[in-house]
Amino acid sequence: MSHDCGFLTDLLDDGQVAFTDATRESHAVDWGTRESDHATAPDAVAFPESTADVATVLAAAHEREVPVTPYAAGTSMEGNAVPSFAGISLDLTRMDTVHEVRPADLQIDVGPGVLGSAVNEAVADDGLFFPPLPSSGDLSTVGGMIANDASGMQTVKYGEVSDWLLEVEAVTATGEVFTAGSKAKKTSAGYNLADLLVGSEGTLAVVTRATLELAGRPAQIRGGRAVFPSLDAATDAVADAIQSGLDVARIELVDETATAMANAYQGLDLPDSAMLFVEFHANHGIDEEIAFCRSLFESHGVDQFDTAGDEEMDALWEAREEMAFAVSSYDPDLSPVHPGDITVPVSKLGKIIRYAKQRGADESLLVPCFGHAGDGNVHYSVLADPDDPEQSAVAETVYSDIVARAIEMGGTATGEHGVGLGKREYLEREHGAVAVQLMRQVKRAFDPSDILNPGKLFPETSKEGGRVTLDLPTED
């Protein structure tokens, strides 16, 4: 299904619109897109440089009912940023201005295309930082983080991106500019539309400017690693740490399969066991917190718990950040079916990981698990030979069984990667039919013609048979 997007050349300057195959195809994939997603290349890629550009493009696209899919760094894992029905890919990466830093209020105003790491660079001299950065913070943008409600290793202490978003400027599908939220630390003035845009994956409005809250950099930062005799002991230690109120800034789990993969990929020599990597942030009293952590871990039979110097910690965090690459390059004959990202209440962490590992073992498939364990978040991969359709189908079933079990445990199908194309089938299972129907009605209020990132989130919007209109009640 293609759309005539020639009108864009009348709206934007030369160099702000591309119709070449190379540019269109680069916007037909993100990091998680797979063939079965049926993503398509856009008909044109537009590169707005201002809020006015975004508003002009959206108003014109709305008039012509041309789909518009916002695209930033394209690091999404669920096909969130790629068009399902061609049209315009709206690339926000040129809107990468740091507008203003207000250290006295711990605030920064940025364009949506600013990288997460650039936020930290802009405020470092003021002794500030943006705590909820995802592991992809040096690759991904503020707009993408808001739209996917990203979170990261420090979420266990500081919360997710939504907790640090104060105010947004955004443009509706019809081209109207509005602001939502407040620069005040708190507000109870009406519906919080800023919160509604968080996690909306570009389906409601396009974010053109954001005011983020910042935190003071702690005076003391210390990390370490704990080696456990079993995966169960490690997950029990995580749950106990959280339940006991341990003030930990990062607590990341890596199971023995993932450890072996990290060793192979990074040339490391980590023990062949389940491990926790931890980090503490404090202005005083960090030794007491580490001692408390040690006693907790000892009560779960930890084999070894050592704090580490900066260099050693950097290597451990790098190993953790590169885990997705370590998994996918472990065996040239095997590929992960999808990047798994489920989250359960923390008391269920051990249970869901045991289930994932057992389902893999039942089918003789490798299932490495790692993740932001303190949040109950598990990243898992089911590895299969892509040239073996039977094995790939079994791996798909194992993958979905794990998602289904997480939902049954009161958890979520997607802890931080969003719904995109890959998790649509779970939306109703997780939230129920009434809640999803309310979501459709919200979508219609922002986007009456369903032009903004159509085909995402809602289960019925599949590719087969072309574009499917959302199943909404009629006006009368």
Ligand SMILES: Cc1cc2nc3c(=O)[nH]c(=O)nc-3n(C[C@H](O)[C@H](O)[C@H](O)COP(=O)(O)OP(=O)(O)OC[C@H]3O[C@@H](n4cnc5c(N)ncnc54)[C@H](O)[C@@H]3O)c2cc1C
């Ligand atoms: C190696 C790796 C590690 C990762 N680690 C983490 C992690 O620790 N935690 C985590 O949460 N995620 C992680 N991710 C996933 C991903 O990086 C995040 O979701 C990130 O926030 C996406 O940002 P982006 O700039 O790449 O956005 P894109 O992928 O380009 O877009 C994301 C979504 O936002 C929409 N969008 C983009 N810009 C706007 C805008 N201005 N207005 C409205 N909608 C917009 C798009 O349509 C799309 O739906 C990881 C990915 C990789 C590749």
